[in-house]
Amino acid sequence: MLYIPQVLFILLALASILFFSSNARKIRQNILAGRDEPIHNEKGKRWRNVLLLAFGQKKMFKNPLVAVMHFVVYAGFVIINIEVLEIALDGVLGTHRLFFKPLGNVYLWLINSFEFLAVGVLIFCAIFLLRRNVIKVKRLWSKDLDGWPRSDANYILITEIILMSLFLTMNASDTILQSRGVGHYGEAVTGNFLFSSFLHPLLDGMSNSSLIFTERFCWWLHIFGIFAFLNYLPYSKHLHILLAFPNAWYARLDPQGKMNNMPEIQQEVLYAMQPELIPAENTEEGHKKFGAKDTMDLSWKNLLDAYSCTECGRCTAACPANLTGKLLSPRMIMMKTRDRAEIVGKNIRTNKTFIDDGKSLLHDFITPEELRACTSCNACVEACPVSINPLDIIFQLRRYLIMEESNAPAEWNNMFSSIENNFSPWKLPPDERDKWALEMDT
């Protein structure tokens, strides 16, 4: 009988870790279903990005107030989870406040700071809920988030508030039980903690058995909540708390203005310009797709981007096309890419290899109208706190539209033919290119 809670705890922990790893493996497969792109150069700069962009959340500080609140929630949540180590060990060993005796005063100091952070997380998560649902900050209230994404965001904030409340209530009931010298609570007398003691008036009237029940209930629900939260991540935009780190490491180091080259076209152009270079033997490997039509044509980094997106909408709020009412929203580019990558991943797992489902990222998820609204201004890339590059996806889809589908607005076709025939995007006589210089001669 004595060991039932311990066995229960160990089973819960194992189930939770196994379930999470299985889902994490699926996400990894979904990402690696993308095209290969070797990224490993300049490790120094990459570590720097991990430190500054992921750990330091540098880009968040463009808006300092929000950045500080977000930082407290993030740091608070991470640091408080050190307490989970004790909770886990207590759970496995059937002990209570295992670290108190060996750590002594340091332990008290630690728990007090955890409580401080817990209150911070609680207040700021409440403010975040207000910003989303009452103040209705534009990028958080946008129709981009209609349906699941909006609920997802709210669930996370509410869960964090509940977890923090459980932690504080647990400490409050524990310390009352200590002062009453009840059972093993009386053996680890930590004394009152800074913040949970404010809850004492609410609990003082309760009997010992109700308090023990409350303390245990909070303990179990807290740890259950944490396991649930872990397993919720793979289904949620909140995965960014993990993927922001690798995504910062793999972030593009090139200047933002640099568009990736297409070596496969280079070969074609070379043969077109110098046919004598075409190898005598026909080594054609069949037609390679130019640009990207579906998620497997995108690079795995594009897909890692999609899974790292937490749908904050800073990209869309900075997008000139979106600001002026066009259909394009860089955030939706990322959300739709992830939606499609999930479907493609499931398809591959079910059928061993991808079986055509009659759909593709281009057209069925992202329309030409969205792609054509982009000015390639890089505002979305600059705005993203977790190093996501929506523009790279837009460019690859545009390449497919033009080179595989010859799908361009008439004005662009005119521009192309002008460049080809008049060597400038305008239908003007190429001989007049230096007219301005001749005018200066006089």
Add this chain to the structure above:
Amino acid sequence: MHIPTMAEMAAAGESPEILFWVGCAGSFDQRAQKITKAFAAILTRVGIKFAILGKEESCNGDPARRAGNEFLFQMMAYNNIQILNGYGIKKMVTACPHCFNIFKNEYPALGGNYEVIHHAVFLQQLIDDGKIKMKEEGVFKGKKITYHDSCYLGRANHIYEAPRKVLQALDAALVEMKRCGSNGLCCGAGGAQMFKEDEPGNERINIERTDEALSLHPDIVAAACPFCNTMLTDGVKNREKENEVQVLDIAELIERDMA
């Protein structure tokens, strides 16, 4: 004032210090031609030995590449690289951020390696070196100027300071728009948008940006890109402010105020 071409220089057995890559807007667009002339005049007055490619210059392929036509871009790049390498060009300056970006970042992968300088940086260096001297009583003294960041100069290549330093030489009052520097708002021309109608929406991007500039009540909106210049000029006309507000390139401002 004679603007020599590379062909002339090569025929005379000479080579320039720097090639002035004019770009299509600077060559053909009537408004942008004035920027080209102003910059060429500055180079001449400062005594820099430069040349243009003249009729041998072609589109660098940027609008084609951004629209998705990689094939056409690479054809243009192939031809341009043949000509540039044929003349042994090592260094060039351009007044167009799109030309600057593509030569600096994208031609190297195709075998075109050049030191490329945008005219904002070039002008700043000339001012810093004391080669450009400004009038004692500048024509822009007391004028209010706001600078519009070009995306392909700013975010794309992190050149935010140079154009502002150039404007500081004018002795005018510089005011910043709320969306400036890395937060600068696009004029709406990039990504080949210049060459087609806007997608359906409720406003044109250039109007959104022009309104932001006009809200500061500037005398001059300064740009460092011929496409931004066109978009903002159109915006100012659309708001019927062309009599109060001028849209000028940093080269035009400097040229008018040189001692």
